[in-house]
Amino acid sequence: MTLAAAPSPSVRVRAPGKVNLSLRVGPVEEDGYHPLVTVFQAVALAEEVTATEVADGAGISVTVEGPQADRVPLDATNLAWRAAELLAEHVGISPDVALHLAKGVPVAGGMAGGSADAAATLVACDALWGTGLSRGELSTLAAVLGSDVPFALLGHTAVGTGRGHLLTPAMSRGEFHWAFATRDEGLSTPAVYRRFDELCGPTAPPVDLVDDNPLMQALRAGDPSALGAALHNDLEPAALDLRPELERTLEIARNGGALGAMVSGSGPTVAALARSRQHALAIAATWTAEDAADSVWCTTAPAAGARVL
Numbered sequence: 084m085t086l087a088a089a090p091s092p093s094v095r096v097r098a099p100g101k102v103n104l105s106l107r108v109g110p111v112e113e114d115g116y117h118p119l120v121t122v123f124q125a126v127a128l129a130e131e132v133t134a135t136e137v138a139d140g141a142g143i144s145v146t147v148e149g150p151q152a153d154r155v156p157l158d159a160t161n162l163a164w165r166a167a168e169l170l171a172e173h174v175g176i177s178p179d180v181a182l183h184l185a186k187g188v189p190v191a192g193g194m195a196g197g198s199a200d201a202a203a204t205l206v207a208c209d210a211l212w213g214t215g216l217s218r219g220e221l222s223t224l225a226a227v228l229g230s231d232v233p234f235a236l237l238g239h240t241a242v243g244t245g246r247g248h249l250l251t252p253a254m255s256r257g258e259f260h261w262a263f264a265t266r267d268e269g270l271s272t273p274a275v276y277r278r279f280d281e282l283c284g285p286t287a288p289p290v291d292l293v294d295d296n297p298l299m300q301a302l303r304a305g306d307p308s309a310l311g312a313a314l315h316n317d318l319e320p321a322a323l324d325l326r327p328e329l330e331r332t333l334e335i336a337r338n339g340g341a342l343g344a345m346v347s348g349s350g351p352t353v354a355a356l357a358r359s360r361q362h363a364l365a366i367a368a369t370w371t372a373e374d375a376a377d378s379v380w381c382t383t384a385p386a387a388g389a390r391v392l
């Protein structure tokens with residue numbers, strides 16, 4: 084009789100992509116970052132990270148699956164790799180783990196898929212290595228990895244201030260239906276912020292959450308029409324300046340009866356809020372028929388933050 088080797092212990096964690104329902108950007112500060120007031124909502128498009136134990140000293144490895152896997156780095160620049168490295172360094176252990184990413188969030192589309200991988204990896208490695216950090220400690224590490232990473236840990240709906248990393252959970256009722264149009268050629272987040280500076284200069288007004296009162300009210304009421312009317316993105320003019328073809332994608336969504344349409348975060352993804360799942364599918368089908376997107380995605384929001392499956 085041959086004995087099968089026991090499988091190595093592993094932990095699988097799901098973390099969501101996001102849409103910025105409102106993104107208000109203030110004038111650039113000396114450290115090169117912009118103060119934000121943003122309302123994040125997690126979407127049901129999600130990343131799944133599996134962290135598997137490897138031999139002591141084996142180091143970190145990353146593998147990726149999904150339709151856009153070829154666009155994701157497999158080396159130490161991968162945000163998941165950096166997350167494992169940072170956690171190991173923080174607790175003083177050797178970073179030995181095999182990370183497998185199943186990508187469900189469009190890559191380089193302003194929907195924070197890489198940030199979701201980083202958040203999922205922190206939770207997965209914390210469980211695998213038994214490091215037992217609190218959510219607060221994980222969130223502090225998350226902010227070191229990127230401004231959007233703490234929100235991928237938290238999920239649901241939250242107001243982000245500072246660089247976007249200081250979070251206050253917000254109330255949202257019901258379920259919203261979204262269609263997303265993505266492009267194969269991504270947009271670099273720093274490049275979009277730089278174009279924002281060129282367009283607005285230091286004259287960008289300071290940001291204020293008061294401007295988002297109608298949006299917060301729409302969320303509390305679960306009113307998609309009011310939410311659609313309140314969507315706002317200060318980075319949209321910069322993204323459109325860099326990628327003028329996105330205007331047509333926005334226009335098609337609006338002509339198709341979207342309750343609101345905007346560039347998602349730093350783009351180039353276009354987000355359209357729909358009345359129902361059927362309506363989201365119809366908007367997505369029109370984008371495809373009119374060749375206004377390279378891929379289309381339909382999903383719902385809000386969704387939970389990073390959690391072990």
Ligand SMILES: C[C@@](CO)(OP(=O)(O)O)[C@H](O)COP(=O)(O)OP(=O)(O)OC[C@H]1O[C@@H](n2ccc(N)nc2=O)[C@H](O)[C@@H]1O
Binds near residue numbers: 115229
């Ligand atoms: C624009 C937003 C909106 O949620 O996300 P995306 O739409 O790209 O996903 C975020 O602000 C992106 O967050 P994230 O992608 O985590 O940014 P980071 O890694 O922290 O920073 C990348 C670069 O973006 C710029 N940056 C980021 C955040 C911020 N508040 N001000 C900035 O100017 C800086 O140039 C920084 O060097």
Ligand SMILES: Nc1ncnc2c1ncn2[C@@H]1O[C@H](COP(=O)(O)OP(=O)(O)O)[C@@H](O)[C@H]1O
Binds near residue numbers: 163192195200272
């Ligand atoms: N785990 C990861 N998944 C995707 N992209 C990653 C990852 N780690 C690093 N990157 C790099 O970051 C870039 C943007 O990542 P992503 O999070 O998908 O988009 P965005 O910042 O627009 O939300 C990618 O083009 C890729 O080069």
